[in-house]
Every structure is written in C-alpha cells, then in structure tokens.
Amino acid sequence: MQHAFACDCHNHSACSPDGHDSAAAMCARAQALGLYAYTLTDHCECQKFEERYRARVETAWEQMGSLTPQNGLRFYRGIELGQPNQDTAAADAALQGRAYDFVIGSIHNIRDFEDFFFLDYTGAPEGYIHSLLTAYWQELLEMIAWGRFDALGHLTYPLRYIQGEHGIPVDLQKHQDAIDQVLTALIKSGKALEVNTSGLRQKIGRTLPDLPLLKRYHDLGGRLVTLGSDAHCTADLAKGIDQGMETLKAAGFTHFALYVQRRPQMLPLE
Ligand SMILES: [Zn+2]
Numbered sequence: 558m559q560h561a562f563a564c565d566c567h568n569h570s571a572c573s574p575d576g577h578d579s580a581a582a583m584c585a586r587a588q589a590l591g592l593y594a595y596t597l598t599d600h601c602e603c604q605k606f607e608e609r610y611r612a613r614v615e616t617a618w619e620q621m622g623s624l625t626p627q628n629g630l631r632f633y634r635g636i637e638l639g640q641p642n643q644d645t646a647a648a649d650a651a652l653q654g655r656a657y658d659f660v661i662g663s664i665h666n667i668r669d670f671e672d673f674f675f676l677d678y679t680g681a682p683e684g685y686i687h688s689l690l691t692a693y694w695q696e697l698l699e700m701i702a703w704g705r706f707d708a709l710g711h712l713t714y715p716l717r718y719i720q721g722e723h724g725i726p727v728d729l730q731k732h733q734d735a736i737d738q739v740l741t742a743l744i745k746s747g748k749a750l751e752v753n754t755s756g757l758r759q760k761i762g763r764t765l766p767d768l769p770l771l772k773r774y775h776d777l778g779g780r781l782v783t784l785g786s787d788a789h790c791t792a793d794l795a796k797g798i799d800q801g802m803e804t805l806k807a808a809g810f811t812h813f814a815l816y817v818q819r820r821p822q823m824l825p826l827e
C-alpha cells in the first residue's frame with residue numbers, strides 16, 4: 558500500500574452469500590498487504606433476516622472472534638446491514654448481543670423491488686429511472702432517521718448498475734436537492750459517509766460516491782469518511798483504497814475515520 562494508514566473497512570467473506578473466501582483467508586490477505594487496519598463486514602439483508610441471514614450473521618460473528626491476526630494487524634468486527642429501515646426489528650436483532658466495531662448501513666433495494674443489481678433497465682423510460690432514484694434517496698433518509706449504523710455504504714449504488722452495467726446516462730443535477738438532503742441529514746446525525754472503491758474496478762469506473770459528491774459533502778461540513786473496497790474475494794481486498802485516499806484529499810479532506818467499538822478514530826490521509 559502507498560499510504561501508511563491504508564484501511565479496508567468494507568468487504569465480505571464466504572459468510573456472505575456472494576463471498577468467495579473464508580474470513581481467515583481474507584484476514585491473511587489483509588496482513589500480507591500490510592494494511593494498517595482491517596474490518597470485515599459481511600452482509601445482513603434485513604428483510605430476509607429470519608429465513609436467510611440470522612444463521613450467517615451468527616457464523617460470521619463466531620468466525621471473526623476466532624481469528625488471530627498477526628504482525629500487528631489491527632482487526633475489527635463489522636457488519637453491512639442492508640435495508641435496516643425496511644425491518645428495524647430485524648436490524649436490531651442482527652446487532653443484539655454482538656459488540657461490533659463498525660456497522661455499515663446500505664440500501665441495495667427499495668421496497669417491493671429486487672436489488673438494483675437484478676432490475677431490468679432495458680428500454681426503461683427516463684421517468685422510471687428517476688422514480689427509482691427518488692425512492693432510493695427517500696429510503697436513505699429513513700435509514701439515517703433510524704440511525705443505528707456508523708457509515709452510509711456506497712452512496713449512489715444504483716448507478717453502479719444503471720450507468721455502469723447498462724450504460725444509461727443519469728443526470729444527477731436533477732437529484733441535487735435530494736442528495737443534499739441526504740448529505741445534510743447524515744452530517745447532522747453524526748454518521749460517516751463511505752468511499753466505496755469497488756466502482757474503480759467495475760464498469761462505472763469511479764468511486765461510490767465520486768469526487769463531485771465527496772466535494773459537496775465536504776462543502777456542506779461533512780468530515781467523517783470511511784474507506785472500503787467492497788471486496789468479495791481475497792484478490793480484490795484493498796483494491797482502489799490508495800486511489801480512494803487520493804480522491805478524498807482532492808475533495809479537501811485531511812483525515813478519514815476508522816471505527817473501533819463504534820467510535821471514529823481519525824487517521825491522516827498520508
Ligand atoms: Zn453493499
């Protein structure tokens with residue numbers, strides 16, 4: 558890594574349905590890369606908690622507890638809660654009794670829709686895309702109002718698929734008021750904004766959110782940012798983190814946050 562304090566605080570092991578490598582393998586890779594700190598954050602999709610995720614969450618917690626990182630690697634236990642606003646009781650149950658260091662809150666699907674990954678955008682009129690995004694911002698506001706998370710994961714996630722995979726242009730200017738509402742609510746609530754570097758190795762080709770939105774967050778007074786690769790295998794771990802740190806510097810940030818016991822530790826972007 559080029560940066561002394563490079564951390565990867567968003568990634569998945571095989572405890573996630575779409576993860577490929579064991580928690581131990583991910584941790585060993587973090588050590589080999591020389592990361593300053595490593596936080597594993599397996600999925601919990603809250604609306605499918607009982608039938609699909611409760612056992613996975615319990616297994617992930619046990620596996621993280623049995624890891625013995627070496628060579629001075631700081632290892633922290635996290636979770637990525639999907640759609641906590643859609644089933645707050647399930648979100649609370651996922652957190653109950655487990656002293657996570659870091660909780661990411663994400664919206665992967667809006668109510669009554671599949672994950673943005675699965676939606677069919679072919680031939681979709683502009684109004685349809687606009688309404689999907691409008692619902693997405695709204696659910697982010699609901700999640701922030703719920704508030705039992707530390708960082709908002711991959712803001713602009715729908716664009717990874719709408720723009721990146723399907724090549725449909727989206728004019729975010731038409732959503733600027735809604736985005737400002739989300740960023741302002743996030744800042745007021747004291748939660749962090751994640752820079753997710755997965756987009757750098759995907760078709761969309763930029764971080765989620767990207768430089769203009771990070772600048773906007775900074776202009777509005779936001780200072781809490783976290784960094785994650787969203788790797789689902791050892792090969793992708795920490796990919797794009799160095800570039801993400803440079804993007805943050807370009808947006809005006811001097812520090813980023815590493816969460817330990819749900820509290821931000823500010824580290825320099827050097
Ligand atoms: Zn996610």
Ligand SMILES: [Zn+2]
Binds near residue numbers: 567568569637787
């Ligand atoms: Zn993720």
